[in-house]
Amino acid sequence: MRRFIATNEHNKGRDVAIIGGGIGGLTAALAFARSGADVTVYEQAAALTEVGAGLQITPNGARALNALGIDKALAATGLVAQAVAPMDALSGQRITRFDLSTQTPQYRFFHRAALIDILARGCAAANVTVRLGMRIVDLQADGSFSVDGARVRPDLTIGADGLHSVVRSHLNKPAAPFFTGQVAWRAMIKTDAAPPVARIWMAPGRHMVTYPLSKDRLNIVAVQERIAWAAEGWHHADDPGNLRQVFADCSWEVKSILGAVENVNLWGLFRHPVAPNWHVGSIAILGDAAHPTLPFLAQGANLAIEDAYVLARCCGEASSVEAGLKAYQGLRRARVVKAIAAANSNARNYHLSGVPRMVAHTGLRAMGAVAPGAFLGRLAWLYDHDVTG
Ligand SMILES: Cc1cc2nc3c(=O)[nH]c(=O)nc-3n(C[C@H](O)[C@H](O)[C@H](O)COP(=O)(O)OP(=O)(O)OC[C@H]3O[C@@H](n4cnc5c(N)ncnc54)[C@H](O)[C@@H]3O)c2cc1C
Numbered sequence: 001m002r003r004f005i006a007t008n009e010h011n012k013g014r015d016v017a018i019i020g021g022g023i024g025g026l027t028a029a030l031a032f033a034r035s036g037a038d039v040t041v042y043e044q045a046a047a048l049t050e051v052g053a054g055l056q057i058t059p060n061g062a063r064a065l066n067a068l069g070i071d072k073a074l075a076a077t078g079l080v081a082q083a084v085a086p087m088d089a090l091s092g093q094r095i096t097r098f099d100l101s102t103q104t105p106q107y108r109f110f111h112r113a114a115l116i117d118i119l120a121r122g123c124a125a126a127n128v129t130v131r132l133g134m135r136i137v138d139l140q141a142d143g144s145f146s147v148d149g150a151r152v153r154p155d156l157t158i159g160a161d162g163l164h165s166v167v168r169s170h171l172n173k174p175a176a177p178f179f180t181g182q183v184a185w186r187a188m189i190k191t192d193a194a195p196p197v198a199r200i201w202m203a204p205g206r207h208m209v210t211y212p213l214s215k216d217r218l219n220i221v222a223v224q225e226r227i228a229w230a231a232e233g234w235h236h237a238d239d240p241g242n243l244r245q246v247f248a249d250c251s252w253e254v255k256s257i258l259g260a261v262e263n264v265n266l267w268g269l270f271r272h273p274v275a276p277n278w279h280v281g282s283i284a285i286l287g288d289a290a291h292p293t294l295p296f297l298a299q300g301a302n303l304a305i306e307d308a309y310v311l312a313r314c315c316g317e318a319s320s321v322e323a324g325l326k327a328y329q330g331l332r333r334a335r336v337v338k339a340i341a342a343a344n345s346n347a348r349n350y351h352l353s354g355v356p357r358m359v360a361h362t363g364l365r366a367m368g369a370v371a372p373g374a375f376l377g378r379l380a381w382l383y384d385h386d387v388t389g
Contacts, residue, residue: 005328011316012036017143017154019136021048023055023112024287024304025160026119030068031312033126034272036095040154041128042147044135048120051265053186054211054219056081056198057115060385061302062105064309067388071105075116078110079196079212080352084375087362089201089208092251095361096368097197098375103383107194109211109219114303125234137163138169142249143282156321162302163270165233165289169253173279177270178230180294182268184221189260191218201254202361204353206246210257220257221295222247225351229268238266243310269294274337275286281326286311296346299339299382309387339382 014037018025021043033039057065057078065074081103086095100107123130131147139145143157159167163177194212201208208222224246240261246252274291278284288302310331315324352360367374376383 009036010318011312011318012250013038014156014315015154015284016040016156016158017042017145017152017219018158018160019139020046020159020161020165020289021120021147022050022131022132022160022162022287022304023115023119023310024289025158026067026116026123026307026313027068027305028158028286029128029130030070030119030122030126031309032315033123033128034068034190035312035316037127037156037312039126041123041130042134042136043130043132044270046133048116048130048132050116053112053221054188054213054312055110055112055301056211056298057108057110058302058304059105059107059383060299060387061305062108063240064305064387066105067309068122070118070122073121075106075127077114077118078108079214081107081109081198081211082196084198084200086361087199087201088205088227088361089203089247089250089254092253094199095364096367096372096373100376102376107199107383109213111213124349136168137282139167141281155282156315159283159285160287160308161287161291162273163292164195167283167285168272168275168289171280171283171285174274177272180269181225181227182223182269182294183226183229183265184223184269185238185241185293186218186267187222187240187243187261187264189220189257190216191260192216193217200350201250202350202352202357203247203250204357205351207350208247208254208257214255218257220261222258223269223296223347223350229270231266231268233346234270235265235267236266240264242266242374267384273329274333274340274373278329278333282321282325284328285312291340293340293341294347296350297339297382299343303336303339306335306385306387313387335385342382380389 016037085204144153198211206224314328318324
């Protein structure tokens with residue numbers, strides 16, 4: 001395994017401010033701190049925390065995290081994913097099963113809060129300062145902003161402030177995120193030992209992904225196509241009955257999983273186009289701030305982790321911050337655009353109906369029977385990518 005970062009001497013002593021303490025911001029904090037920068041994270045929330053839900057960390061993201069020196073903590077947490085299994089939600093039949101056990105590093109299922117905790121501990125060990133309850137609103141063109149009435153002027157200011165990024169609006173034409181025509185419920189249920197398999201239960205206009213987070217907890221993300229998002233705010237608690245109703249025509253397996261849901265939250269899935277500008281002067285953006293994606297390839301956090309690593313490496317290797325930021329966008333943009341297109345096309349394929357659905361399921365079954373390696377072969381561009389190389 002490669003270790004961060006022998007050649008990054010230009011980060012040494014640099015004053016780096018990171019706005020946002022989510023997965024992308026904390027990974028960036030760790031990467032810059034490991035290469036000698038003085039890092040401060042400004043997070044608006046009162047605590048470093050995440051929604052109570054699961055997260056799939058695929059080998060491409062794991063490679064970057066491992067190289068940042070948190071590999072042991074990661075290996076001791078989460079579950080190693082054995083397979084992904086496309087399912088027919090209407091009949092309950094498994095369509096096929098694609099083996100993930102050969103993946104190196106391992107593909108894992110995490111509780112989000114556990115991953116944030118590992119990153120936060122890594123940051124603390126690397127002397128990152130985390131300032132909580134700090135909402136940054138008045139960023140200036142020179143990368144400065146005010147904190148407690150005083151002006152802060154870092155050498156580098158990074159916006160890791162998510163979908164509603166103020167830093168993105170600073171670097172690009174301000175625009176509201178658009179509704180993608182999909183909503184997602186997230187829930188967790190108690191279960192008897194579920195195998196470490198991600199099941200994708202597909203039905204016309206909807207799908208549900210289930211995977212375990214521990215021996216007795218199953219994570220559920222259920223998605224439905226909708227014309228509009230009418231609720232106030234981006235997400236809210238919903239009645240589990242509404243979720244059950246949406247999948248009421250599905251198999252008993254699906255209904256029994258949803259029957260166990262006691263609490264559920266409903267998200268409108270919003271996006272921006274990939275930002276044209278990821279940097280200006282000494283300011284940059286990463287993760288959802290630069291390129292929010294639909295979650296149907298499980299890559300939003302993985303791409304944010306890759307961004308963070310590449311950003312720190314580029315800034316460490318270039319002779320000026322501006323040159324480092326330019327190299328960063330140059331290395332990242334095309335890959336991110338490709339991943340987002342793949343997530344969009346999964347959305348279409350999961351929700352097919354009628355003859356196209358039958359044809360697609362037959363194709364998957366044939367691939368699983370005749371060329372099971374083809375599934376991972378098609379995703380090699382994604383999972384085999386090595387930002388530490
Ligand atoms: C249903 C669903 C399932 C998903 N599953 C997966 C998966 O399995 N795998 C995967 O890789 N991705 C997944 N994703 C995507 C992933 O959650 C996001 O892409 C990822 O969390 C983005 O990380 P981020 O750090 O860029 O932004 P965020 O996680 O949004 O973090 C932004 C942080 O910035 C803070 N902040 C915002 N504004 C300010 C401000 N002005 N000042 C200070 N702080 C501020 C916020 O409080 C927050 O802590 C999923 C998404 C959804 C909706």
